[in-house]
Amino acid sequence: MTTYQVDGFEFAGIAAGIKKRGGLDLGLIAARGGAKVAGVFTQNLVRAAPVTLCHQRVQAGEARAVLVNSGNANACTGEPGLQAARDTTQVVASALGVDPAQVLPCSTGVIGQLLPTQRIAEHAAALVQALSPEADAFSEAILTTDRFPKVVSTTFDTTLGPARLLGIAKGAGMIHPQLMDGLPQATMLSYLLTDAQAPSEALRRALIAASKHTFDACSVDGDTSTNDTVLLLASGRRGEPRAGALEAALDEVCRELARLMARDGEGAEHSVDITVTGLASDAEARQVATVISTSLLVKTALFGRDPNWGRLLAAAGRAGVPFDPARARIQIGEALVCDQGMATGGDAEARATAVMQAEHYGITVSLGDGPGRFTYTTCDLGHGYVDVNAGYRS
Amino acid sequence: MTTYQVDGFEFAGIAAGIKKRGGLDLGLIAARGGAKVAGVFTQNLVRAAPVTLCHQRVQAGEARAVLVNSGNANACTGEPGLQAARDTTQVVASALGVDPAQVLPCSTGVIGQLLPTQRIAEHAAALVQALSPEADAFSEAILTTDRFPKVVSTTFDTTLGPARLLGIAKGAGMIHPQLMDGLPQATMLSYLLTDAQAPSEALRRALIAASKHTFDACSVDGDTSTNDTVLLLASGRRGEPRAGALEAALDEVCRELARLMARDGEGAEHSVDITVTGLASDAEARQVATVISTSLLVKTALFGRDPNWGRLLAAAGRAGVPFDPARARIQIGEALVCDQGMATGGDAEARATAVMQAEHYGITVSLGDGPGRFTYTTCDLGHGYVDVNAGYRS
Numbered sequence: 195m196t197t198y199q200v201d202g203f204e205f206a207g208i209a210a211g212i213k214k215r216g217g218l219d220l221g222l223i224a225a226r227g228g229a230k231v232a233g234v235f236t237q238n239l240v241r242a243a244p245v246t247l248c249h250q251r252v253q254a255g256e257a258r259a260v261l262v263n264s265g266n267a268n269a270c271t272g273e274p275g276l277q278a279a280r281d282t283t284q285v286v287a288s289a290l291g292v293d294p295a296q297v298l299p300c301s302t303g304v305i306g307q308l309l310p311t312q313r314i315a316e317h318a319a320a321l322v323q324a325l326s327p328e329a330d331a332f333s334e335a336i337l338t339t340d341r342f343p344k345v346v347s348t349t350f351d352t353t354l355g356p357a358r359l360l361g362i363a364k365g366a367g368m369i370h371p372q373l374m375d376g377l378p379q380a381t382m383l384s385y386l387l388t389d390a391q392a393p394s395e396a397l398r399r400a401l402i403a404a405s406k407h408t409f410d411a412c413s414v415d416g417d418t419s420t421n422d423t424v425l426l427l428a429s430g431r432r433g434e435p436r437a438g439a440l441e442a443a444l445d446e447v448c449r450e451l452a453r454l455m456a457r458d459g460e461g462a463e464h465s466v467d468i469t470v471t472g473l474a475s476d477a478e479a480r481q482v483a484t485v486i487s488t489s490l491l492v493k494t495a496l497f498g499r500d501p502n503w504g505r506l507l508a509a510a511g512r513a514g515v516p517f518d519p520a521r522a523r524i525q526i527g528e529a530l531v532c533d534q535g536m537a538t539g540g541d542a543e544a545r546a547t548a549v550m551q552a553e554h555y556g557i558t559v560s561l562g563d564g565p566g567r568f569t570y571t572t573c574d575l576g577h578g579y580v581d582v583n584a585g586y587r588s
Numbered sequence: 589m590t591t592y593q594v595d596g597f598e599f600a601g602i603a604a605g606i607k608k609r610g611g612l613d614l615g616l617i618a619a620r621g622g623a624k625v626a627g628v629f630t631q632n633l634v635r636a637a638p639v640t641l642c643h644q645r646v647q648a649g650e651a652r653a654v655l656v657n658s659g660n661a662n663a664c665t666g667e668p669g670l671q672a673a674r675d676t677t678q679v680v681a682s683a684l685g686v687d688p689a690q691v692l693p694c695s696t697g698v699i700g701q702l703l704p705t706q707r708i709a710e711h712a713a714a715l716v717q718a719l720s721p722e723a724d725a726f727s728e729a730i731l732t733t734d735r736f737p738k739v740v741s742t743t744f745d746t747t748l749g750p751a752r753l754l755g756i757a758k759g760a761g762m763i764h765p766q767l768m769d770g771l772p773q774a775t776m777l778s779y780l781l782t783d784a785q786a787p788s789e790a791l792r793r794a795l796i797a798a799s800k801h802t803f804d805a806c807s808v809d810g811d812t813s814t815n816d817t818v819l820l821l822a823s824g825r826r827g828e829p830r831a832g833a834l835e836a837a838l839d840e841v842c843r844e845l846a847r848l849m850a851r852d853g854e855g856a857e858h859s860v861d862i863t864v865t866g867l868a869s870d871a872e873a874r875q876v877a878t879v880i881s882t883s884l885l886v887k888t889a890l891f892g893r894d895p896n897w898g899r900l901l902a903a904a905g906r907a908g909v910p911f912d913p914a915r916a917r918i919q920i921g922e923a924l925v926c927d928q929g930m931a932t933g934g935d936a937e938a939r940a941t942a943v944m945q946a947e948h949y950g951i952t953v954s955l956g957d958g959p960g961r962f963t964y965t966t967c968d969l970g971h972g973y974v975d976v977n978a979g980y981r982s
Binding site: 237238239240241267269270271272304305306307367368415416417418419420488489490491494495497498500502503504505507508509510511512516517519520532534535536537575576577579580583584585 | 631632633634635661663664665666698699700701761762809810811812813814882883884885888889891892894896897898899901902903904905906910911913914926928929930931969970971973974977978979
């Protein structure tokens with residue numbers, strides 16, 4: 195893995211005995227000099243304790259650390275769960291020498307089991323001692339069923355030269371957006387770190403805008419987590435972003451992280467961009483793209499590399515959005531497999547089958563000549579998903 | 589299989605070479621003396637040609653035959669598909685000596701391929717010749733990925749003594765209701781035949797009422813078909829139903845057919861009734877029960893016989909219905925695995941695991957003390973579903 199650094203942040207990842215199968219499971223991001231912060235969180239009514247506490251603490255707009263454990267979600271754990279989130283951030287805050295209110299907690303793993311706070315307390319000093327400018331161990335410590343760490347980096351212009359935006363995410367299952375009143379919802383743990391300078395309100399606006407078309411437009415299994423959290427922190431070591439520069443960088447990094455999560459979907463072999471065009475509005479196109487992207491029959495056909503366009507069209511037809519099926523055109527890669535709502539023949543399907551061998555490809559479903567357009571990222575669903583989820587807790 | 593008969597109806601099922609793998613694939617129900625009829629159909633915008641034609645013809649309120657083929661859905665086939673539905677009902681009408689407008693077409697199978705009308709024409713005479721009072725061959729000829737035929741029978745009181753209600757259904761995949769404005773949607777091919785006497789409008793009202801809590805409350809994979817059709821035919825050989833008797837019989841037969849379809853869900857090993865209670869209204873309870881029943885994480889946990897109640901609660905939390913997670917109680921069979929939103933311990937989970945070995949069992953998710961209550965039938969999702977659907981067309 196390439197090593198990425200971003201000025202003003204240190205990282206650590208260690209094994210604290212939280213995961214049943216062992217391995218790195220406790221991570222820390224430290225911004226000892228302080229950072230402005232913004233966050234978006236799951237809209238699931240069942241919110242894990244760390245989400246509640248993290249959401250509260252983010253309101254202050256400043257943070258000095260993010261404490262993440264994998265292997266245990268600390269969700270459905272009631273008041274003892276909240277206390278566990280407070281206690282573990284307290285003990286790490288002491289080791290770091292910062293105010294506990296500036297330590298943001300995140301958890302991911304099994305639901306309904308109490309967090310082993312004692313193990314985290316015992317490892318707090320080692321965790322702080324492990325801090326370094328390199329994010330490698332941290333990016334591994336936050337993983338659960340993920341097969342690979344997800345780290346993306348870019349640069350953008352500020353008033354004082356180039357700044358970096360580093361994105362680190364985990365997410366492979368229980369991943370699906372659920373928009374409420376236009377507010378985006380984070381669908382994974384994702385940390386976006388920049389050395390640029392920006393007030394927390396600007397960070398919040400930029401984060402919401404970017405999430406809506408990236409994190410909120412990807413799905414592995416349609417299940418929205420109790421623990422989804424996206425945090426954007428700015429250390430302020432560089433200048434203020436040039437107009438639109440931070441937004442563009444966020445869009446790029448969040449889009450790639452979302453694609454990596456779909457690519458790493460539990461058991462998945464492909465990530466697929468489903469683009470719906472020709473509807474009356476982007477919102478309608480989004481609705482249809484979401485239904486297609488979460489259709490089990492579509493996802494199993496993607497797994498089987500079967501250009502079964504009838505399933506794509508049937509899924510579109512149940513999305514509750516008006517269109518004329520007789521005008522439908524479906525392209526898999528460049529292969530036009532359906533025109534005017536009907537099959538185009540075996541040659542196009544053979545070309546589509548070839549496209550569907552790729553790790554990443556696109557499908558375009560055109561349903562009219564309206565201006566509405568949206569792209570949603572999904573993955574195939576096969577035996578690996580069943581294997582991971584039929585016995586996750588055992 | 590027990591042989592069922594119902595006065596005024598004859599049945600046939602033969603092999604016409606429509607299914608790639610061979611076997612019975614052409615079925616006929618004949619009511620040569622005529623029958624009153626009502627139907628409910630898929631609300632999918634992408635409607636198969638036979639659904640369009642069947643819907644039109646049902647409006648007359650009378651029918652003399654139902655022609656069903658399996659192996660080809662005649663969906664996404666444009667005007668040639670409509671012509672194929674007209675042609676095949678025409679040729680069978682001729683063989684039967686009835687008006688083609690009184691022959692109702694249904695198809696189920698692969699989407700996007702033209703119906704082999706010539707094969708059906710060649711077999712029309714043999715199909716009519718095979719008619720007999722026994723439904724066994726018909727109930728097999730309509731199957732696709734089903735592992736077993738679905739036939740349910742009951743009796744009810746009429747003004748002239750007992751009448752029979754016979755239900756015959758197919759359905760294992762692409763099964764999911766999609767209610768629109770309170771109108772129920774059929775989610776499979778299902779034929780309900782009675783020898784009682786009733787006008788078509790009374791049949792329609794009774795069918796809609798029964799479908800809403802039975803067919804429309806079961807799901808295999810969340811995918812609504814392009815071909816769903818439920819027909820209720822009454823030959824009138826017996827008297828008029830006593831008050832409420834037909835409704836009760838329909839409720840019983842449709843509920844059992846829905847449960848059989850969930851039980852026969854592609855690759856499924858369990859059918860599970862998910863009952864949600866304690867919400868403000870039945871509609872809210874239905875919404876939550878539907879989301880839980882179609883959650884991939886829930887369905888794979890059912891497959892793994894894992895009493896992972898956190899997934900049930902997390903699915904409820906994303907349903908868009910208000911409740912207090914801290915009051916949630918979850919029972920698997922009689923085992924209380926979650927109380928006040930938290931785990932009750934390993935003993936209850938062990939008892940729940942024992943319950944989850946059964947072919948059929950119930951789960952109750954209680955989310956408050958409101959009067960709202962709804963039961964939805966689902967099934968587990970495992971490797972069999974992937975096997976069936978990753979290579980369905982090959």
